[in-house]
Amino acid sequence: MEKCKSFAKSSTYRPNVNFLARAADAPEGIDVVQAETIVAVLVDAPRHANLQHTLSYRSQRPLAPGILVRVPFGRREVAGLVWPSDAPASPIAPAEMRDIAEVCDGMPPLNASWCALLEFAASYYQRSTGEIALAALPPELRRLGQAALSDRVRRLHKAFAAEAARAPAGSATPEPEPPLTESQAAAMTAIEVALAAASPETILLHGVTGSGKTEVYLRTAQAVLARGRQALVLVPEINLTPQLVERFTRRFAGRRIVALHSGLTPAQRLRSWLAAQLGLADLVLGTRLAIFAGLPRLGLIVVDEEHDASYKQQEGARYSARDLAVWRGRREGALVVLGSATPSLETWQRADTGHYRRLSLPERVGAAAWPRVRLVDMGRLAKATVGLGSGTVRGMPPGLAPQIIDALRERGASGEQSLVFLNRRGYAPVLQCGDCGWMSGCPHCSAWRVFHKKDRTLRCHHCAFTEPVPRACPDCGNPDIAPVGRGTERLEEQLAALLPEARIARIDADTTRAKGALEAQLGAVHAGDVDILVGTQMVAKGHDFRRIGLVAAINPDTSLFSSDFRAPERLFALLMQAAGRAGRDAAAAHPSEMWVQTWHPLHPLYQALGRHDYAAFAASQLKERESAGLPPYSHLAVLRAEAKTAEAARAFLAAAAEVGRSLDDAADVMIYAPVPLDVARVADVERMQMLVESASRPRLQAMLHAWLPHLDALHATRGEGAPRVLRWAIDVDPLTI
Numbered sequence: 113m114e115k116c117k118s119f120a121k122s123s124t125y126r127p128n129v130n131f132l133a134r135a136a137d138a139p140e141g142i143d144v145v146q147a148e149t150i151v152a153v154l155v156d157a158p159r160h161a162n163l164q165h166t167l168s169y170r171s172q173r174p175l176a177p178g179i180l181v182r183v184p185f186g187r188r189e190v191a192g193l194v195w196p197s198d199a200p201a202s203p204i205a206p207a208e209m210r211d212i213a214e215v216c217d218g219m220p221p222l223n224a225s226w227c228a229l230l231e232f233a234a235s236y237y238q239r240s241t242g243e244i245a246l247a248a249l250p251p252e253l254r255r256l257g258q259a260a261l262s263d264r265v266r267r268l269h270k271a272f273a274a275e276a277a278r279a280p281a282g283s284a285t286p287e288p289e290p291p292l293t294e295s296q297a298a299a300m301t302a303i304e305v306a307l308a309a310a311s312p313e314t315i316l317l318h319g320v321t322g323s324g325k326t327e328v329y330l331r332t333a334q335a336v337l338a339r340g341r342q343a344l345v346l347v348p349e350i351n352l353t354p355q356l357v358e359r360f361t362r363r364f365a366g367r368r369i370v371a372l373h374s375g376l377t378p379a380q381r382l383r384s385w386l387a388a389q390l391g392l393a394d395l396v397l398g399t400r401l402a403i404f405a406g407l408p409r410l411g412l413i414v415v416d417e418e419h420d421a422s423y424k425q426q427e428g429a430r431y432s433a434r435d436l437a438v439w440r441g442r443r444e445g446a447l448v449v450l451g452s453a454t455p456s457l458e459t460w461q462r463a464d465t466g467h468y469r470r471l472s473l474p475e476r477v478g479a480a481a482w483p484r485v486r487l488v489d490m491g492r493l494a495k496a497t498v499g500l501g502s503g504t505v506r507g508m509p510p511g512l513a514p515q516i517i518d519a520l521r522e523r524g525a526s527g528e529q530s531l532v533f534l535n536r537r538g539y540a541p542v543l544q545c546g547d548c549g550w551m552s553g554c555p556h557c558s559a560w561r562v563f564h565k566k567d568r569t570l571r572c573h574h575c576a577f578t579e580p581v582p583r584a585c586p587d588c589g590n591p592d593i594a595p596v597g598r599g600t601e602r603l604e605e606q607l608a609a610l611l612p613e614a615r616i617a618r619i620d621a622d623t624t625r626a627k628g629a630l631e632a633q634l635g636a637v638h639a640g641d642v643d644i645l646v647g648t649q650m651v652a653k654g655h656d657f658r659r660i661g662l663v664a665a666i667n668p669d670t671s672l673f674s675s676d677f678r679a680p681e682r683l684f685a686l687l688m689q690a691a692g693r694a695g696r697d698a699a700a701a702h703p704s705e706m707w708v709q710t711w712h713p714l715h716p717l718y719q720a721l722g723r724h725d726y727a728a729f730a731a732s733q734l735k736e737r738e739s740a741g742l743p744p745y746s747h748l749a750v751l752r753a754e755a756k757t758a759e760a761a762r763a764f765l766a767a768a769a770e771v772g773r774s775l776d777d778a779a780d781v782m783i784y785a786p787v788p789l790d791v792a793r794v795a796d797v798e799r800m801q802m803l804v805e806s807a808s809r810p811r812l813q814a815m816l817h818a819w820l821p822h823l824d825a826l827h828a829t830r831g832e833g834a835p836r837v838l839r840w841a842i843d844v845d846p847l848t849i
């Protein structure tokens with residue numbers, strides 16, 4: 113065993129060889145041994161499964177790392193990956209070692225860079241490499257045996273060859289390129305310089321909505337493809353960015369583009385993934401999961417809307433595709449372009465400190481003016497004078513400012529569209545009895561159930577528990593129970609009552625549940641069949657509505673005073689994005705406007721919004737973060753625990769904290785007291801969390817690595833008085849706190 117260890121350590125990527133001599137004439141890069149080889153294989157098992165990093169299997173021939181295999185695992189046969197390993201795998205006696213069931217080498221092995229990316233992601237996000245690496249493969253691929261895989265690969269080669277024969281490269285006529293603005297041209301010059309470098313600087317492309325970031329992505333991708341390399345373009349949600357996808361498809365007519373996201377059928381996803389991994393696809397357009405695509409010729413990663421929360425996986429391995437993109441680009445010498453109108457403060461600060469190169473597109477293309485921002489001070493409006501529909505609860509703040517109603521009417525009269533935006537779906541967030549004070553709580557969560565008027569239900573948006581609305585108050589029998597507050601459904605109803613001549617449509621999670629519903633509704637907006645579009649943040653993102661002249665944000669104040677320190681950053685990004693929906697058509701008759709209904713018109717956030725001044729907003733936020741010791745000036749992880757009782761969850765976290773503080777690696781790491789989540793109970797499960805913080809990322813990482821085995825042990829303890837939790841998880845660089 114000793115010999116094996118030193119042998120294996122001499123090279124990074126080599127199957128574990130046992131006691132057998134290496135053939136003298138081995139082809140370069142591949143270890144060939146004369147008889148049986150022992151290979152290290154990753155299987156999909158959580159780290160808590162108490163398994164070693166890799167498992168040892170016997171193979172009849174040496175296998176390169178990155179080859180897909182099928183192996184016996186317990187009583188099942190599962191997919192595995194031969195893994196580069198410089199440490200001996202689990203110490204199994206040769207007699208007990210099992211044979212690899214099947215080698216699926218119909219596809220070239222995943223390369224060393226890919227293995228390194230997955231290894232890094234697992235280590236950084238504190239998961240097992242097997243779990244994260246196998247999950248990065250399309251589910252269909254994990255089911256296939258050698259014959260089926262070889263067959264798929266053959267068919268794919270054939271299909272791409274046939275396509276190439278039908279439309280040879282250069283035969284299709286891609287759409288003509290629009291002329292570049294001065295700042296686009298300057299950005300392209302800098303990007304060309306970066307592309308020529310062996311290890312290009314990461315680029316932050318900061319451009320307001322409508323400033324033509326997409327054109328820069330397109331030209332950059334073109335330059336990369338011309339060098340014979342592959343481009344990966346990440347978008348937050350494919351469904352919300354159909355125009356971007358369309359523009360890439362048009363511009364790269366004749367090039368081989370594939371999409372990679374969770375909305376594909378298993379067969380489509382496998383096809384796209386294989387096309388990327390085989391090097392057949394030149395350009396991959398995808399969501400966060402595409403960061404793990406095998407791309408043997410990777411030359412560019414674009415992360416569009418890099419600040420978007422959807423780049424962070426919220427369960428399982430909680431990775432950030434944006435952060436992994438930066439790491440992967442650096443490792444593989446690929447250019448990384450992070451684009452946004454409102455970059456994350458982490459990214460902005462890295463540009464401030466010179467780690468990233470900032471390129472700015474300050475003006476909108478085609479001289480389209482930025483909408484004028486108008487703040488409506490709700491405090492100054494007399495409560496009784498505002499046009500609210502029936503069913504108003506006494507003492508509630510006025511609902512819609514008359515100025516906004518008038519502005520909507522005027523826009524409609526001149527044939528312009530408006531977007532009214534409220535980030536809460538349903539009719540009303542809660543029903544209340546005016547006599548006894550009963551409110552429509554969820555019996556399974558610490559949250560109110562939302563009143564949906566269309567089907568007269570009370571629905572919990574956390575656990576989905578749904579019941580018909582009671583005829584009378586369940587506590588006192590009073591038949592007069594009334595909605596309190598307002599969601600998009602009620603807003604739509606109010607607008608219809610106030611503006612009977614307007615054609616109103618609503619887009620939110622409730623109206624777009626059916627497949628194709630979102631596309632149909634967006635189609636109606638684009639066709640001009642809608643005067644006023646009511647919606648949640650779904651409509652604020654991505655869509656290129658050319659005829660919208662007015663955007664109104666109704667009561668966005670709730671985020672101003674949230675306990676989550678990132679809430680203002682998210683609100684500012686959302687409002688800037690919503691504002692960007694207006695006035696994209698420079699030929700519009702009236703200057704475009706964004707109205708904001710607020711109780712805090714003097715808040716610095718709204719003042720910065722009024723000046724469209726992201727830089728000022730970012731500077732003030734960063735100053736606050738620095739003085740409070742918050743990211744990006746510190747590094748965070750959160751340990752979350754779920755249990756049947758709050759006491760159990762708290763006890764687990766308290767025990768974990770005690771172990772954590774006693775670790776040698778805990779120096780310079782602060783462990784805070786456990787606190788319940790904002791919505792503490794969901795579906796009868798209590799949820800608590802505990803913040804872990806350090807000014808040094810490596811120190812935090814070292815502490816987490818040392819801590820994890822103890823957490824496993826703590827969770828496994830089933831003794832008398834031991835805290836019993838259902839689940840626990842670590843979230844590194846959490847987005848929500």
Ligand SMILES: [Zn+2]
Pocket residue numbers: 545546547548549550585586587588589590
């Ligand atoms: Zn009552």
Ligand SMILES: [Zn+2]
Pocket residue numbers: 554555556557559572573574575576577794795
């Ligand atoms: Zn619930």
